[in-house]
Amino acid sequence: MKTATHDAAVLEQYDSRAQAYLASSVHAQGDDLELLARLVGQRPDAVALDLGCGGGHVAFRLAGLVGKVVACDLSGAMLETVAAEARKRGLDNIVTKQSAAEALPCPSASFDVVATRYSAHHWGDFKAGLAQMARAMKPDGMAVFMDVVSPGMPLLDTWLQSLELLRDPSHVRNASLADWQATLSAAGFEVGEVHTYQLRLAFGPWIERMRTPEVHVAAIRSLQQRASSEVREHFRIEDDGSFTVDTALIVARKMVSEADRSSLPD
Numbered sequence: 001m002k003t004a005t006h007d008a009a010v011l012e013q014y015d016s017r018a019q020a021y022l023a024s025s026v027h028a029q030g031d032d033l034e035l036l037a038r039l040v041g042q043r044p045d046a047v048a049l050d051l052g053c054g055g056g057h058v059a060f061r062l063a064g065l066v067g068k069v070v071a072c073d074l075s076g077a078m079l080e081t082v083a084a085e086a087r088k089r090g091l092d093n094i095v096t097k098q099s100a101a102e103a104l105p106c107p108s109a110s111f112d113v114v115a116t117r118y119s120a121h122h123w124g125d126f127k128a129g130l131a132q133m134a135r136a137m138k139p140d141g142m143a144v145f146m147d148v149v150s151p152g153m154p155l156l157d158t159w160l161q162s163l164e165l166l167r168d169p170s171h172v173r174n175a176s177l178a179d180w181q182a183t184l185s186a187a188g189f190e191v192g193e194v195h196t197y198q199l200r201l202a203f204g205p206w207i208e209r210m211r212t213p214e215v216h217v218a219a220i221r222s223l224q225q226r227a228s229s230e231v232r233e234h235f236r237i238e239d240d241g242s243f244t245v246d247t248a249l250i251v252a253r254k255m256v257s258e259a260d261r262s263s264l265p266d
């Protein structure tokens with residue numbers, strides 16, 4: 001069998017599903033999107049990056065607040081959908097850029113706000129993607145990271161990653177909050193506020209959005225039926241397979257070195 005790269009697997013999964021991600025209510029709404037908007041506030045001079053923009057819900061939310069939004073994704077089909085929807089909504093300050101998170105083509109310190117939502121768990125190189133976001137952000141910029149997070153505990157972590165991978169072979173890893181903190185620090189970010197949420201995933205739409213093959217759906221259902229009480233309770237597995245995951249919104253700034261700190265005025 002011919003093997004493809006991980007990025008090709010992402011495109012295989014996402015290129016034909018752009019409309020589904022635009023229409024998905026799980027993606028179009030959320031307390032995290034509301035908080036993101038409050039954190040950014042009205043900043044007409046600011047330039048923002050929505051990395052792994054998918055159907056564009058972060059870009060649409062930010063477009064009314066900042067001067068310009070760059071919606072960036074690996075998938076050209078996602079970007080075409082975002083551009084068409086932006087035109088429909090009269091949002092003329094969204095531009096699209098096709099790129100991998102791990103190799104952003106922009107100059108350093110280009111953005112006042114960098115954000116990514118429900119994308120980082122697909123990146124072939126999480127560490128490199130976060131390092132690119134740190135590079136792309138201005139020294140006084142704001143970074144906001146939103147994603148499904150692993151509960152950390154191996155019992156629960158293995159279960160979550162297994163279900164995610166069976167549903168979508170372009171899944172890499174839901175990092176735990178501890179992984180996020182450590183990787184953000186290594187990339188040069190200083191972590192600030194962390195907000196956690198619970199997100200119920202209705203089984204039918206969750207499977208249909210990715211057109212998960214029947215054999216994998218059966219494996220997911222079988223795993224769910226055999227889950228221990230700890231797993232069942234944590235993920236609130238329902239009779240129809242719907243379940244609830246933990247998500248987080250993490251705010252970060254650029255780390256200020258001791259040398260920079262000592263040169264700041266008192």
Ligand SMILES: C[S@@+](CC[C@H](N)C(=O)[O-])C[C@H]1O[C@@H](n2cnc3c(N)ncnc32)[C@H](O)[C@@H]1O
Binds near residue numbers: 055075101
């Ligand atoms: C679930 S969708 C994103 C949802 C969207 N951000 C939202 O809030 O509705 C995941 C997106 O990440 C993109 N993606 C995956 N790996 C990527 C990478 N390495 N670089 C850039 N985009 C990537 C996919 O193409 C897909 O469009």
